[in-house]
Amino acid sequence: MRKSLLVAVAAIVSGFYLFPVYWMYASALKVSDELNANPPTLIPHAPTLTAFRWIFERENVAQYLWNSLLLSSSVTVLTLLLATGAAYSLARVRSIWMDVMLIGVMLSQVLPPPLLVTPMFVIFRQIDLINTQLAVILATTTKTLPFAVVMLRTSFAQVPIDLEEAARVDGASRTLAFLRITLPLARVGYIVVGTLVFLLAYGEFVYPVSLLNKKALQPATVGLYGFVGADYSDWGNAMAFASVFVTPVIVIFMLLQRRIVSGLTAGALK
Amino acid sequence: MVGFTALYLAFFVGYPVVYNLIMSVQDVTLGNIRYLVRPFVGLDNYAKLIADPLFTMVLQNTLLFVIGNVALQFLGGLALALFFQQPFPGASFFRGLILAGWILPPLVIGAVWKWLLASDNGVINYALHSLGLTSGPIYWLSDPATSLIGVTMANVWFGVPFNMILLSAGLAGVPRDIYEAAALDGAGPVRRFFAITLPLLRPTIYALLALSTIYTMRAFDLIWTMTHGGPVDSSNIFPVWAYRLSFELFDFGGGAAVSTMMLVVVFIVALIYVRSVRAEQLS
Numbered sequence: 001m002r003k004s005l006l007v008a009v010a011a012i013v014s015g016f017y018l019f020p021v022y023w024m025y026a027s028a029l030k031v032s033d034e035l036n037a038n039p040p041t042l043i044p045h046a047p048t049l050t051a052f053r054w055i056f057e058r059e060n061v062a063q064y065l066w067n068s069l070l071l072s073s074s075v076t077v078l079t080l081l082l083a084t085g086a087a088y089s090l091a092r093v094r095s096i097w098m099d100v101m102l103i104g105v106m107l108s109q110v111l112p113p114p115l116l117v118t119p120m121f122v123i124f125r126q127i128d129l130i131n132t133q134l135a136v137i138l139a140t141t142t143k144t145l146p147f148a149v150v151m152l153r154t155s156f157a158q159v160p161i162d163l164e165e166a167a168r169v170d171g172a173s174r175t176l177a178f179l180r181i182t183l184p185l186a187r188v189g190y191i192v193v194g195t196l197v198f199l200l201a202y203g204e205f206v207y208p209v210s211l212l213n214k215k216a217l218q219p220a221t222v223g224l225y226g227f228v229g230a231d232y233s234d235w236g237n238a239m240a241f242a243s244v245f246v247t248p249v250i251v252i253f254m255l256l257q258r259r260i261v262s263g264l265t266a267g268a269l270k
Numbered sequence: 271m272v273g274f275t276a277l278y279l280a281f282f283v284g285y286p287v288v289y290n291l292i293m294s295v296q297d298v299t300l301g302n303i304r305y306l307v308r309p310f311v312g313l314d315n316y317a318k319l320i321a322d323p324l325f326t327m328v329l330q331n332t333l334l335f336v337i338g339n340v341a342l343q344f345l346g347g348l349a350l351a352l353f354f355q356q357p358f359p360g361a362s363f364f365r366g367l368i369l370a371g372w373i374l375p376p377l378v379i380g381a382v383w384k385w386l387l388a389s390d391n392g393v394i395n396y397a398l399h400s401l402g403l404t405s406g407p408i409y410w411l412s413d414p415a416t417s418l419i420g421v422t423m424a425n426v427w428f429g430v431p432f433n434m435i436l437l438s439a440g441l442a443g444v445p446r447d448i449y450e451a452a453a454l455d456g457a458g459p460v461r462r463f464f465a466i467t468l469p470l471l472r473p474t475i476y477a478l479l480a481l482s483t484i485y486t487m488r489a490f491d492l493i494w495t496m497t498h499g500g501p502v503d504s505s506n507i508f509p510v511w512a513y514r515l516s517f518e519l520f521d522f523g524g525g526a527a528v529s530t531m532m533l534v535v536v537f538i539v540a541l542i543y544v545r546s547v548r549a550e551q552l553s
Contacts, residue, residue, distance in 0.1 A: 003358045003359065006356055006358035006361075007358055007359060007360055009353070010353070010354070010358070010360065010361065010364040011364065013350070013353070013364070013368075014364045014367045014368050017367075017368050017371060017427075017430075018367060018368070018370065018371070020371075020379075020382050020383065020386055020427065021370065021371070021374075021382070023382065023385070023386060023393060024378075024382045024385075027385065035391070036390075036391050037391075038391065038396070039396060039400070040391065040393050040396055082274055082275050082278055083275065085273075085274060085275060086274075086275035086276070101276060103544055104276075104279065105279065106540070106543075106544050106547075107537065107540050107541075107544065108279050108283040108284075110481070110484045110536060110539075110540045110543070111283065111287070111533070111536065112484065112487040112488045112490070112509060112532075112536065113488070113490075114487070114488070114490035114509035114510070114512065114513055114529075115290075115487065115509060115512060115529040115532050115533055115536070116283075116286050116287070116290070116529070117513065117516075118290060118293070118512065118513075118516040118522055118525040118526050118529055119285075119286035119287070119289040119290040119293060119526065119529075120286050121516065121517075121522075122289070122293065122298070122303055122522060123285070123286060123289060125303055125304060126303075126304055126306070138282060139282070141278075141282070142279070142282045142283050142286075145275065145278065145279065146279065146283075149275060199373060202375065203374075203375025203376065203377065203378075205375070205376070205377045205491045205494075206490060206491065206513075210513075210517060221375060221377045224377060224378065224381055225377060225494075225495060227381070228380070228381040228384055228385075228495055229494075229495060229498070233384070233385075235385045235388070235391075238381060238385070239381075239382070239385065242378050242381050242382060245375075245378060246374055246375065246378050249373060249374060249375070250370060250373075250374075253369075253370055253373045254370075257366050257369070258366075260373070261366070261369060261435060
């Protein structure tokens with residue numbers, strides 16, 4: 001009895017919480033008359049894909065999504081490459097310098113992009129990288145790299161050092177032992193960190209909106225902002241754009257939920 | 271191996287922080303943005319900002335926004351964490367559903383909430399009206415009296431799952447037998463919560479409050495989408511002001527000065543965070 005009551009409460013609470021996400025999809029499927037109907041309809045009466053067709057044909061949403069994919073994949077690769085060495089050293093070497101480094105990494109992890117974007121803009125302007133996707137990739141990596149280092153360090157720390165030492169006794173170099181033993185054992189960590197870095201970069205807004213003013217280079221966050229930033233917005237199309245943009249995020253999250261959650265709690269508290 | 275990463279972070283994080291400080295004591299305009307040497311103006315940028323009538327307003331908004339968000343996210347997260355700690359079928363499934371809100375890009379959350387809060391056809395106004403709580407539409411985001419509340423609602427929605435999951439992890443670390451012993455000694459659930467749960471969660475709570483405070487600085491995306499800091503600066507907080515100074519008024523020196531002031535605050539809070547996390551590791 002008590003258990004079914006708890007289940008019922010849980011269902012109501014999560015339903016209530018997720019209503020905004022549902023409303024995004026529901027609004028995207030409505031025709032504009034129904035969208036502005038009073039009272040609003042909870043379930044679209046005549047679901048239509050008109051808004052989706054419109055945003056792809058008229059607003060070139062495919063270009064925005066492609067740019068987002070390009071930026072976030074590049075950020076992910078660059079971040080994992082740069083994070084590996086640092087995370088491994090931080091997990092294995094104990095010294096005062098490593099402690100200093102770790103604190104430095106943790107501090108840079110929390111710097112909010114809106115407070116860093118002014119100097120970034122001026123620096124990239126000086127080295128003539130403004131209006132290039134490279135600038136956005138380099139800037140976004142400052143946000144994802146510290147996070148990846150902290151999290152990969154935890155993954156490496158979980159690989160028993162004895163395994164590496166055994167390999168080295170058998171004549172493998174330190175690098176070889178790392179590549180053959182540690183890296184494969186930490187692959188789950190890589191999948192989780194890679195996914196999270198990708199998602200963080202995919203949702204990044206401040207850097208692209210400030211560093212890119214050519215529409216053809218902008219990612220979907222900036223495109224979506226153009227839809228809803230004005231006082232009056234065409235909500236059906238805006239919600240269709242938002243749905244197309246976040247559905248991959250939601251799918252990835254559902255597939256990897258457990259691992260993402262345990263990874264993120266470890267990243268924040270360890 | 272650690273070298274590349276250290277260099278990257280030093281160049282792309284350390285350098286901008288230092289450069290920000292330098293720009294905050296210079297006169298930086300669109301005309302001299304490309305030069306390294308610019309007129310030194312001492313603390314003029316800071317003095318101008320503090321003398322600006324906007325300063326008091328932005329300070330007040332920022333304090334209200336940060337305290338309101340951190341408190342509400344924490345209370346909501348704690349309530350959910352305690353609820354989902356009860357053993358019942360599907361507890362982790364439902365908790366996982368709620369977590370979905372936290373993985374969404376803030377920009378999308380801003381867009382969806384702007385639509386939910388729309389004054390004419392927004393579903394929130396409709397719900398309030400049909401429950402008999404309001405007589406007419408509330409102009410959530412276009413009324414200076416309510417705009418800060420509107421963006422706070424969206425940001426609390428965004429932050430609650432993060433608070434919930436960190437507190438859940440903390441709760442899972444509290445040994446069961448302490449509760450059982452306390453229950454045997456006759457302590458009720460409320461007493462057990464205040465005497466056992468809260469003290470044992472303290473390191474988690476400190477780390478969480480510090481992180482939440484810093485994350486509210488990132489609410490920029492949300493506010494920028496929903497209100498642009500307006501109307502008449504009623505939802506303008508420091509990160510938004512810094513951005514506006516630099517990218518709308520091209521007063522890069524002023525933008526850098528606001529950023530520097532906020533970075534000092536972030537650093538102090540971040541040190542509290544790092545300390546509490548490291549204290550937890552050692553214990």
